[in-house]
Amino acid sequence: MQISNTNQLQQLRDIKNEMTRFMMTYKFGLDEMTTKLNILQEEFQHFHDYNPIEHIKSRLKSPESILKKIIRKNHDMTLDSMRENIHDIVGIRIVCSFISDIYRVSDMIQQQKDITLVETKDYIKHPKPNGYKSLHLILSIPVFMSDREEKVYVEIQIRTVAMDFWASLEHKIYYKYNKSVPAYLTEELTEAANTANALDEKMELLHNKVNIIKEHDGDSAEADSSDLSLMQLNDEKFHLPMKVLNSLINERTE
Numbered sequence: 691m692q693i694s695n696t697n698q699l700q701q702l703r704d705i706k707n708e709m710t711r712f713m714m715t716y717k718f719g720l721d722e723m724t725t726k727l728n729i730l731q732e733e734f735q736h737f738h739d740y741n742p743i744e745h746i747k748s749r750l751k752s753p754e755s756i757l758k759k760i761i762r763k764n765h766d767m768t769l770d771s772m773r774e775n776i777h778d779i780v781g782i783r784i785v786c787s788f789i790s791d792i793y794r795v796s797d798m799i800q801q802q803k804d805i806t807l808v809e810t811k812d813y814i815k816h817p818k819p820n821g822y823k824s825l826h827l828i829l830s831i832p833v834f835m836s837d838r839e840e841k842v843y844v845e846i847q848i849r850t851v852a853m854d855f856w857a858s859l860e861h862k863i864y865y866k867y868n869k870s871v872p873a874y875l876t877e878e879l880t881e882a883a884n885t886a887n888a889l890d891e892k893m894e895l896l897h898n899k900v901n902i903i904k905e906h907d908g909d910s911a912e913a914d915s916s917d918l919s920l921m922q923l924n925d926e927k928f929h930l931p932m933k934v935l936n937s938l939i940n941e942r943t944e
């Protein structure tokens with residue numbers, strides 16, 4: 691790029707600074723959501739001895755992709771327009787083991803007071819014609835900075851391992867054929883989506899059966915008071931004096 695004068699150079703610097711500030715806000719939004727999700731995972735693991743989230747992937751859309759999308763969707767080429775019209779600058783994909791976990795995680799996210807649900811697309815209850823399944827949430831969350839609060843959109847896709855496996859392969863094929871996939875492959879992909887769905891349903895049934903066994907084992911287990919005086923948070927152990935526990939019981943019964 692040829693830059694003809696210092697005025698133009700300064701303007702470009704200013705725009706770059708504005709764009710950096712813009713992207714940084716989304717990075718903070720992503721950091722905030724990541725912390726929220728880590729807290730949910732850790733708490734769930736601790737109290738339910740089970741983690742509904744298998745893994746999480748996240749990305750910030752590149753400025754180049756944001757520009758491409760704004761052009762493709764025919765929106766104004768301004769930062770305000772990007773802020774308003776591009777809802778997936780922050781993209782988070784949560785992969786769960788079971789279909790029921792997807793809705794459990796979605797509820798846990800939506801219950802948080804500072805999160806506003808803007809839109810839900812339930813491609814699990816209403817799969818796309820090609821077989822694509824996933825629960826999409828568009829959220830708005832506040833980001834607090836030194837001099838202002840800004841709301842940013844966050845796109846969350848929640849799906850099972852099987853749905854994720856299918857979607858990654860379909861995405862690769864779609865791009866390999868430059869979006870014009872031969873009909874026989876499209877049909878086979880839809881068949882594969884049905885197989886993935888059958889697996890999800892089977893695993894959900896097994897999971898429910900295992901839970902019933904676990905509950906039964908829990909009921910019949912002998913109460914063990916030996917570990918009451920020890921509290922473990924991650925790798926750190928804390929001693930809980932019996933005196934404190936007893937006085938807390940007294941407080942409750944008073």
Ligand code: 0O2
Nearest residue numbers: 777778781811818820822826847856857858859860861862
């Ligand atoms: P990337 O790289 O994953 O971000 P919009 O988001 O406004 O352009 P739309 O159609 O309203 O469009 O959004 P929708 O339906 O919520 O889908 C957006 C994202 O869901 C896509 O992002 C994909 O990640 C995923 N997705 C939707 N449909 C399919 C599908 O048929 N196959 C696969 N593999 N993924 C799908 P991007 O922007 O395409 O890409």
